[in-house]
Amino acid sequence: MLERxxxxxxxxxxxxxLGALASLVxxxxxxxxxxxxxKAWPTLRNNHLIGWLGFGGDVDAQISDQVNGxxxxxxQFAINAGPxxxxxxxxxxxxxxxxxxxxxxxxxxxxxxxxxRLRRVIVPVVRLLAxxxxxxxGLIGILVLAPFVNDHLLPDGRxxxxxxxxxxxGTSLLVATLVLTVMITPIMIAIITDALYSVPxxxxxxxxxxxxxxxxxxxxxxxRAARPAIIAAAVLATARALGEGIMLSMVSGGRGFSPNPxxxxxxxxxxxxxxxxxxVENVESLNAPAIRSSVYAFALLLLLSSFALSVGGYIAKQxxxxxxxxx
Amino acid sequence: MNPVRRLGVxxxxxxxxxxxxxxxxxxxxxITMSGSTSVAPLASLLAKGYLKDRRLKGKLKFxxxxxxxxxxxxxxxxxxxxIGNSSRDPKDSDSGxxxxxxxxxxxxxxxxxxxxxxxxxxxxxxxxxxxxxxxWEDVPGSTVSGPIDLTVRTAASGTQDAFQKIFLGPTKLxxxxxxxxxxxxxxxxxxxxxxxxxxxxQDFTSGVNAPAYxxxxxxxxxxxxxxxxxxxxxxxxxxxxxxxxxxxFISWVQGSKVAQKIIATHWVPLR
Numbered sequence: 001m002l003e004r005x006x007x008x009x010x011x012x013x014x015x016x017x018l019g020a021l022a023s024l025v026x027x028x029x030x031x032x033x034x035x036x037x038x039k040a041w042p043t044l045r046n047n048h049l050i051g052w053l054g055f056g057g058d059v060d061a062q063i064s065d066q067v068n069g070x071x072x073x074x075x076q077f078a079i080n081a082g083p084x085x086x087x088x089x090x091x092x093x094x095x096x097x098x099x100x101x102x103x104x105x106x107x108x109x110x111x112x113x114x115x116x117r118l119r120r121v122i123v124p125v126v127r128l129l130a131x132x133x134x135x136x137x138g139l140i141g142i143l144v145l146a147p148f149v150n151d152h153l154l155p156d157g158r159x160x161x162x163x164x165x166x167x168x169x170g171t172s173l174l175v176a177t178l179v180l181t182v183m184i185t186p187i188m189i190a191i192i193t194d195a196l197y198s199v200p201x202x203x204x205x206x207x208x209x210x211x212x213x214x215x216x217x218x219x220x221x222x223x224r225a226a227r228p229a230i231i232a233a234a235v236l237a238t239a240r241a242l243g244e245g246i247m248l249s250m251v252s253g254g255r256g257f258s259p260n261p262x263x264x265x266x267x268x269x270x271x272x273x274x275x276x277x278x279x280v281e282n283v284e285s286l287n288a289p290a291i292r293s294s295v296y297a298f299a300l301l302l303l304l305s306s307f308a309l310s311v312g313g314y315i316a317k318q319x320x321x322x323x324x325x326x327x
Numbered sequence: 328m329n330p331v332r333r334l335g336v337x338x339x340x341x342x343x344x345x346x347x348x349x350x351x352x353x354x355x356x357x358i359t360m361s362g363s364t365s366v367a368p369l370a371s372l373l374a375k376g377y378l379k380d381r382r383l384k385g386k387l388k389f390x391x392x393x394x395x396x397x398x399x400x401x402x403x404x405x406x407x408x409x410i411g412n413s414s415r416d417p418k419d420s421d422s423g424x425x426x427x428x429x430x431x432x433x434x435x436x437x438x439x440x441x442x443x444x445x446x447x448x449x450x451x452x453x454x455x456x457x458x459x460x461x462x463w464e465d466v467p468g469s470t471v472s473g474p475i476d477l478t479v480r481t482a483a484s485g486t487q488d489a490f491q492k493i494f495l496g497p498t499k500l501x502x503x504x505x506x507x508x509x510x511x512x513x514x515x516x517x518x519x520x521x522x523x524x525x526x527x528x529q530d531f532t533s534g535v536n537a538p539a540y541x542x543x544x545x546x547x548x549x550x551x552x553x554x555x556x557x558x559x560x561x562x563x564x565x566x567x568x569x570x571x572x573x574x575x576f577i578s579w580v581q582g583s584k585v586a587q588k589i590i591a592t593h594w595v596p597l598r
Contacts, residue, residue, distance in 0.1 A: 058502050064482035068418070142512070147519035156473040159522075163461045163474040167503050169520060254481070254506040271505060281481045281508045285397045288420055 033303060039296035042289075046077035052297065055082035059256035063282065066290035076290045081298065083258040087272035088302075090173070090259065091248065092241040095180040100234050102181075103188035104223070110189070111196040112218045123193065129186035138247035141179040146170030146251060154269055161266070166257055168269040173259045176252040176272065180244060184237040191236065195229030196222050228317040235313035239306045245276035252277055275302055355385060356572055361392040362399015362412035363485055364509070365528050366561050369430060370412050372589050373580055380585045387572065396485035400424060403564050409573045411564040414485035414528075416492070426562040427569065429580050431595035433529040434490055434557045435537045435545035437514065441521040442471040446539040452494050455524065458501030463522065468538075471521050477504035478516050478525035486510065489559035490526050494540075530593060550595045558595060 009017075044052055062079040070076065110122055150170030159168045199222045207217035223230075253271025256278070261267050273281075275298045286292045360370055374389035392408075399411030404424050417426045436452065438444050445468050447455075454460045455475060463469040479500060480487035491500065507513045513525040517535050529545060537545045540557050549555040569577050580586045581597065590596040 060482075060506070061502055067482040142515060143519070146516075150520050159474045160462070164458070165503070167474070167476055167505055169476050169505065169523075171505065171516070249508055250512065254508075255503070281506070283395070283398075285395075285482065286401060288397070 033300075033307075036296050036300045036303060040293060040300045043077045043079065043293040043297045047079060052079065052081055053085060054080050055086075055258070056080040059083050063256070063278070063291065063294070066294055067282070067285040067288050077293060079294055081275075081294075081301075083256045084273060084275050084278050084298070085301070086258050087252070087256075088242065088274040088276070090272070091177050091180055091252070091274055092238055094177045095184055095241050096234060096238050098177075099181045099185040099188055099237060100230070103185050103192055103233065104230065106185075106189050107192035107196055108218055108223070110193050112214060112222070126186050126189050126193070130190050132183075134183055134244055134247040135250075137179050137183045138250035141175055141247065141251035142171070145175045145179065146172075149175055149269070158266060158269070162263075166270055167255070168266060169253065169271070171251050171253040171271065172269045173252075173272055174268040176248055179247060179251055180241055183244070183247065184241050187240065188233040188237050191233035192226065192230055195226040195233075199225045227320045231313050231317050231320075235309055238309055242302055242305055242309075243276050244274075245280040248274050249277035249280045254281070355388050357388045357390055358410065358573055358576060359390045359392075359408040360399075360410040360412055360563075361394055361402045361408045362564070363396040363414040363561070364393050365414040365432065365485060365530075366396075366399075366412035366563075367391060367393045368530075369561065369590065369594055370410075370563075372592075373429075373586060374576075376585055376589045377576055377579055380583065381579070396488075400564055403566050406566055409565070410577070413562040413564050414559065415488040416560065417562075421564075424564050424566055425568055426564050427577050427581065428560050428597065429563050429577070430561045430590045430597060431550070431558045432561055433545055433547070433550035433555055433595065434486060434493065434526055434559060435529050435532050436494075436524065436526050436540060436557075437517050437532060437535040437537050438524050439471070439517055439521045440534070440536050442469055442524075443536055444469050444538040446542060448541055449494065452540070453496075453498045456495060456500055456504070457498050458503060473522050476520055476523040477501060478513050478520075478523050479504045479506050480510075480513065480526075481506045481508050484508075485559075486526070486528060493557050493559065494526070547593070547595070551591070561594070 057078075057080055059080060059082070066076065066079065106126075110119055110126075114122060147170055149172065153174075154168060154170070162168065196218075203225065204214075204217045204221050207221045208214065212220070252273050254273060255271040256273050257271050259267050259270035259272055263270065279295050279298050282291055282295050286295065358374075360374075371391055374391065378384050378387060378389070394402075396413040396415045399408070399413050400421055401411075402408045403411030404421070411424070413426065414432065417424075436447060442463065444466065447466075451460075451466065455466065456477060456479070458477070460466060461474055463471050463473055463475055466475075480490070505516070507516060507525075510527045510531045513527050514531045514535060517523040517525045529547065529550065532545070539545065540555065543549050543555045545555060545557065550558055563577055563580065565573060565577070568574075587596040587598065
């Protein structure tokens with residue numbers, strides 16, 4: 001047995017073993033989706049899909065009833081996850097849009113304009129930031145940012161104006177999206193920087209030879225060529241933001257509220273709680289069948305979203321590949 | 328060594344390790360525990376004390392995992408552990424398990440240090456946490472002004488369950504309260520917000536102001552003497568009545584003087 005393993009492998013054997021490992025990954029993913037879907041089925045069936053995705057009642061009260069096993073039969077599953085889904089979409093979308101703009105311009109600066117000595121410092125630091133565990137960002141959010149926002153940006157008058165409807169505080173939409181943006185930007189910078197580096201020098205040199213300046217050559221040639229990588233960066237960052245639970249549970253305000261943009265500036269200070277954070281906060285109560293099913297349903301939605309995101313990113317990249325670099 | 332051969336040797340090494348580990352672990356009987364994060368520090372001390380007191384070192388082993396009261400109850404009901412630790416009372420949905428009371432723990436109300444609120448009556452607590460009173464100006468004794476920021480625990484928490492039962496009774500908690508997932512987060516939030524009020528296990532009161540409840544201040548001495556009303560129970564939960572080594576351990580925890588002494592360091596012993 002040992003002798004056989006030690007002997008040099010034939011290509012055929014290596015292909016079979018590695019192929020089996022690769023298909024195992026596919027099998028695990030497929031089984032995972034099926035498992036989560038089966039577990040999520042009771043809550044989805046009892047609320048009908050539209051009701052489950054929609055708004056209605058207080059989602060925190062519904063979760064609390066599920067944890068305590070209030071109601072019998074189909075009633076115990078009652079939940080309208082709308083506010084949680086809205087919170088997930090809102091935080092993710094704002095963080096990715098702001099982060100992407102920031103990352104693109106930072107990457108252009110690093111690749112095209114930064115003096116070499118600065119570049120030697122910035123690139124490793126960005127990679128380091130991309131690897132910082134999210135819970136550390138969460139700690140900074142709860143220990144530094146949230147108290148600062150609460151003490152200096154949020155006057156008592158504003159809190160008082162809505163005190164019977166919602167509690168405004170530092171742990172809010174503003175701090176949640178800010179920390180989330182800071183968390184996902186470095187990884188986008190790292191990917192876009194690599195992509196801009198891999199654009200052949202001759203392409204931009206050609207543009208410069210035709211008389212445009214460096215900024216215009218970068219913007220019209222390098223960035224255009226790197227579009228597939230920019231989309232890949234956005235997809236990766238979105239997936240990370242969607243799945244972020246611990247950090248958002250710490251800084252988002254712990255309340256299944258739907259911040260309303262019509263509230264003016266108060267909008268920024270309203271609490272919310274995305275899906276992943278809700279999962280984190282309810283793992284303790286998986287004993288109760290209703291909340292267990294709901295938590296699996298949240299997980300299923302996140303799983304399908306990231307799946308759709310990958311496929312969407314792949315499709316969006318196709319037409320750009322013609323003149324783009326390979327990523 | 329070429330890469331493919333290295334892969335083969337690696338696979339063999341993993342296989343050898345995999346068979347070796349279970350072989351060494353099965354030497355002594357093991358009592359496994361999981362559950363409440365509030366009970367875990369106590370359970371760990373009790374396990375150590377038991378081994379020392381009964382001279383069982385090497386003859387018995389303890390394994391302690393955490394995860395929350397409901398995890399402990401679910402684990403023990405499914406037979407995954409010998410003991411589930413719980414800081415909440417039994418619920419209707421718990422079937423086939425026995426709750427063995429082992430100790431008590433005080434729940435303190437906490438406010439920001441800037442708010443040197445001396446005392447809260449039960450009615451005041453009810454009106455604050457139900458959302459009827461929303462401003463610190465309306466709470467006598469408060470040294471801050473502005474809206475009250477309610478900080479509570481998530482529905483899954485044993486502390487939340489106990490607070491509802493002991494302090495609020497039938498009164499419903501205000502839906503606008505901000506829910507945190509651990510004692511530490513509540514403590515930190517209250518520390519960082521001058522308008523906040525929350526409640527935590529008595530272990531988590533450093534750096535914040537703990538007002539008295541119904542005239543009795545929240546500390547270990549008052550909880551032990553029975554004067555302080557905000558006290559809940561800690562349980563070790565077993566599947567059916569405890570048997571064998573688990574039974575011996577739990578009756579040691581409930582009965583022996585050594586165990587009572589260990590509990591009395593930070594918690595309230597039963598006798």
